[in-house]
Amino acid sequence: MRKCITLEDQPGFQNIHAPVLQQAIDRGLSGHSGTGKVDWGYDPSEVDKNPPRIPDESNKPRRKRKDFARGKDESWRANRVRRQLFEAEEIGNPKGIFAQSIINGISDKGLDFIGRFLDANPLNTITWHGNKKLPSHFSVSGVGGKFTFNITMKRGRSKLVSTTARHEFGHFVDYVLGLMSYKGDTRSQALFFSDLFPAFGEAFQKEITRLGLEPKKTVKGTGKEFLDRIVEELVAPASKVTRQGLVKGDLNDILDDASGILDIADAMTGGAWVSRGFGGGHGIKYYKLNIPKKFGNSRLHETFANLFESWSSKDKRSWKRMKRYFPELTKVFDEMMSVYGDPTTIFNSVNPTASTTNASESKEFENPTENKYDVLNNERIKDESTQELISMLLHDHFLSEKDRKRIRKELNRRKRIG
Amino acid sequence: MKYKEIEKILSNTPLAVAIRLHEDTFGYPPEFGGKTRIGDPILAEEVHKSIAKGEPFIVDAPQFIEHEDGSFTLTAY
Numbered sequence: 001m002r003k004c005i006t007l008e009d010q011p012g013f014q015n016i017h018a019p020v021l022q023q024a025i026d027r028g029l030s031g032h033s034g035t036g037k038v039d040w041g042y043d044p045s046e047v048d049k050n051p052p053r054i055p056d057e058s059n060k061p062r063r064k065r066k067d068f069a070r071g072k073d074e075s076w077r078a079n080r081v082r083r084q085l086f087e088a089e090e091i092g093n094p095k096g097i098f099a100q101s102i103i104n105g106i107s108d109k110g111l112d113f114i115g116r117f118l119d120a121n122p123l124n125t126i127t128w129h130g131n132k133k134l135p136s137h138f139s140v141s142g143v144g145g146k147f148t149f150n151i152t153m154k155r156g157r158s159k160l161v162s163t164t165a166r167h168e169f170g171h172f173v174d175y176v177l178g179l180m181s182y183k184g185d186t187r188s189q190a191l192f193f194s195d196l197f198p199a200f201g202e203a204f205q206k207e208i209t210r211l212g213l214e215p216k217k218t219v220k221g222t223g224k225e226f227l228d229r230i231v232e233e234l235v236a237p238a239s240k241v242t243r244q245g246l247v248k249g250d251l252n253d254i255l256d257d258a259s260g261i262l263d264i265a266d267a268m269t270g271g272a273w274v275s276r277g278f279g280g281g282h283g284i285k286y287y288k289l290n291i292p293k294k295f296g297n298s299r300l301h302e303t304f305a306n307l308f309e310s311w312s313s314k315d316k317r318s319w320k321r322m323k324r325y326f327p328e329l330t331k332v333f334d335e336m337m338s339v340y341g342d343p344t345t346i347f348n349s350v351n352p353t354a355s356t357t358n359a360s361e362s363k364e365f366e367n368p369t370e371n372k373y374d375v376l377n378n379e380r381i382k383d384e385s386t387q388e389l390i391s392m393l394l395h396d397h398f399l400s401e402k403d404r405k406r407i408r409k410e411l412n413r414r415k416r417i418g
Numbered sequence: 419m420k421y422k423e424i425e426k427i428l429s430n431t432p433l434a435v436a437i438r439l440h441e442d443t444f445g446y447p448p449e450f451g452g453k454t455r456i457g458d459p460i461l462a463e464e465v466h467k468s469i470a471k472g473e474p475f476i477v478d479a480p481q482f483i484e485h486e487d488g489s490f491t492l493t494a495y
Contacts, residue, residue: 132464133477135452135495143489160455167453171494190482190492228421235428236419255456263453277447279433280456282495285449286479295482301494302453 084118092128105162110312120347138171170308179350194300222269234258267299431457436465451479452495
């Protein structure tokens with residue numbers, strides 16, 4: 001039963017400022033008073049046949065909203081890393097800044113490595129700070145065999161932040177590879193892969209001997225000739241440095257390019273570069289070893305991080321330069337990466353809750369599995385644009401045959417449905 | 419270009435100047451705790467501020483801490 005009310009008597013009616021509503025009411029009333037038939041503004045018979053559809057929000061299948069921005073022309077590999085890093089808690093900067101910093105300066109093989117690595121061992125927290133005194137760092141907290149990984153970054157120039165982000169990620173990789181390869185080891189959990197993998201330490205020592213960097217009377221006197229040579233070759237005017245693969249640029253860019261090599265030289269000499277007083281490197285106090293068997297060797301940790309930073313750089317000349325100065329170290333690093341950097345290698349998780357496989361099954365320098373890495377699941381393939389899928393098929397040399405088949409199948413499906 | 423010539427350029431960068439002043443003031447160089455950039459002007463400014471306050475620039479950067487509850491924190495810079 002309809003209840004009739006007088007609109008004008010309703011509280012607040014005079015305050016309604018809704019012209020469309022008022023016009024509709026006027027039209028209805030004029031119809032009623034003029035023709036004896038209320039003009040509702042539509043044909044009721046049509047409405048009965050096709051009642052207005054009220055979408056049922058509860059049952060509507062929704063496309064999962066991407067909570068992270070995707071860069072223009074971004075590869076799926078970069079997008080995967082962005083998504084993985086989006087899962088981490090990011091404090092002190094808008095979410096996604098760290099991911100962008102990583103993506104900005106990294107090569108495809110670096111992105112592939114980080115993507116597979118983060119799949120098994122996600123980063124828990126990314127903390128940004130504006131304290132100009134405090135350095136960026138990687139830290140891990142552990143209790144009862146469970147680990148929480150954190151990277152703390154100092155805000156700064158984007159190019160520099162990108163290099164630093166890869167450096168700190170190198171520490172993360174170094175630590176987790178140590179846990180992964182030597183899980184169940186009774187040695188201290190303060191040890192990194194670079195401490196535990198003998199070939200790395202041996203190569204480090206070989207370089208020291210080859211380059212004449214054995215300790216002299218003073219730290220400052222250690223490796224003088226080699227350090228002078230690096231500076232002459234890398235920090236010289238553009239005409240000369242072009243031969244080394246450096247591009248013309250301002251002094252800061254040239255110095256930043258040389259910083260990884262100088263930092264390794266600093267580690268080998270126990271702080272000889274820092275003692276020259278120009279900045280760069282980590283410093284004498286940092287490299288003073290107290291109980292290396294218990295707390296690891298920070299010289300090896302920094303060397304590994306610098307090698308990872310260079311190996312994963314988008315600038316291929318960076319690794320070439322590194323190879324030229326440290327052939328023994330880069331050889332060992334390349335051997336490691338022939339396994340871990342292989343797109344088919346699956347990483348194990350060091351945290352029991354995040355893994356279905358036992359990390360202790362992972363053996364040193366053995367491919368943990370022969371299965372192809374299954375990154376592109378069906379849902380992801382369906383999400384990608386046709387153009388992106390075609391681009392993957394044409395340009396992505398890391399794609400497994402299984403993924404290629406699935407992409408072709410999806411493209412054929414789209415072709416069929418037009 | 420020989421090292422001596424490059425050294426002149428490097429020793430005039432902001433951080434090199436700040437480190438020298440710190441050494442002249444306190445008798446030892448500043449302790450940065452982690453990786454620094456050659457000539458970093460922002461860090462140089464912090465060293466100058468510290469010198470102006472009469473405090474040596476020392477950043478404590480512990481690499482390994484064992485907590486009372488049995489947990490640990492390991493840091494690499």
